[in-house]
Amino acid sequence: MYQEKYHQIERMLRACTGEEDVLLTTGGDHADLASTIAFRLAKKEKRPPQKIAADIAEKLAGNPDLGDIQVESAGPYVNFHFGPTLLAEAVREAVEPGYGSFPRRSSRVVLEHTSANPNGPLHVGHIRNTVIGDSLARAFRKAGYPLEVQYYLNDMGRQIAIVSWGFDHLEIPRREGEKEDHYVARVYIAANREIEKNPEITQEIDLLMQKVERGDPDTVKKFRKAVSLCLEGIRATLAALNVSHDRFVWESDFVRIGDVDRVIERVRRLPQAVEDETLWVDLSEFGFEKRYILRRSDGTSVYSTRDLAYHTWKGRNYDRMIDVLGADHKLIGAQLQVTLKLLGEKPPEIVFFEFVSLPEGSMSTRAGKFVSADELIEEVAGKAFEEVTTRRPDLPEEERCSIARSVAIAAIRYDIVKVSPEKSTVFDWKEALDFERQSGPYIQYAHARACSILEKAGEFEPAYHYETGHEIALARHLARFPAVIEQVVVELRPHLLAAYARDLADLFNAFYHYDPVLKSEGEIRNSRLTLVDAVRNTLKESLETLGIDALRSM
């Protein structure tokens, strides 16, 4: 309804003003939609914008196509208000299961996220990638796109060689109950310490990398074993965060099937290619001073080479490629995009996010300086369990535990997704453990509250009559939900949905405190119950799109 009306008003304003861009935006507190076109016309027509706005409003008001939309000028602004019929329509739409979902679209999208090196557990920096990526993935599915989510598994990098070397040369037994990825990290950290002590080990590592590149069966097997072990742990963490990937793409496969050789051959034929002892691409004409090296002097490929092969493959199999990458990949990502274009291949769209650091400095798997995602989940779930136990001692322990788990994931995911990706952040335990107002649990609570009212109400006859300020504000906000989903996938900014859901919970809480539902009667009661149901459904759809469980009770 909202988007339809937006476009309708846009067309009417175009016809009325003759302008292409009619500056139509959400009107905030003032209106459902508002235009500032009068300012622009004031310059052209040399008339005060107030007069122009008044003229436009008057002209449009006479148009029967406007239907239930009231138009008025407020100073230089042209404001549009949805009338009762449209608000009723918005609520009617919002109670439908799957509200905000779009019809199936044809373009196939591949989204890559997380793709952390399998040399240790995911830490609080990695999961910023995970949460942004998974929220985007869910928004894309909701927006109707056929989507495949991939994890690109760096299974032949230096880090993995170090892990493999560690397993072969250091006697480090796995501890009782130790998670696979944490065990691998211990081996990796220990191996790095050995290398620091004996720098000549580096040559052994180089040899391992050459062997794996040639496809030496024994070395390949050892690498795979180490990677698979670590991946088991990583997947468990992802699952705990409500995240799943459709496909794990092994980097070494591109070497094995010859794609890396093929892409090297194509790069060599580029006018920008330079071959000395290495092969590199000169991208200085595009503003990159840095050499884009694709083959080492010992003949082995580098990460960038395999990445080029990977994206060539993706580009040919999907209509759109989206990568979620840390800001440290900005340079290499831009070089990848340019080189793919030179090769006549499709470049990926890249969503960058800035770094998460610890109060004491940046994180490092190698130095063992990180807060793992598992540790974070455990701590937050523990706090949530205490909280649930205080509030709901009536519930059996098993249920309290399951609620605590959901609440913990909500707190963690929401905390991450609510912040714009371009902001670098410092991990803060106090904030992570906060379940108050700008948090995931706060939104879950509003949902549970709506469920509780509906449960107590039992059967009712839907009605759509709204009069109070709280009712109207809620209905207006509900109407915007599909437009928010659309905006998230167009701008690739999932935090917009986080803000939307929080605003909806805010409005619902205010409504809850002022407008009694169960104690009202007749049509008012039915209308309010219908509104509560619409809020419940829209909160549920919002939360699920954010990968957060919509709890019915908490």
Next chain:
RNA sequence: GGGUCUGUGGCUUAGCCAGGAUAGAGCGCCGGGCUUCUAACCCGGAUGUCGGGGGUUCGAAUCCCUCCAGGCCCGCCA
């Protein structure tokens, strides 16, 4: 040094790309509200040179220039 992102009340943050209606929130602080649909809640109050300076514009947190501060990148690592 070059590139890039960020700088908004004590702290965290929205708004910035597509300039317009009194710069929204949360935490913390002060005060009020549970015999009333779950108080993980609600209401009121104090707190802001939107990093500094210049410019463009009828109008700048938003665009441009410049300076300052911080993160990240500038490997034959990934």
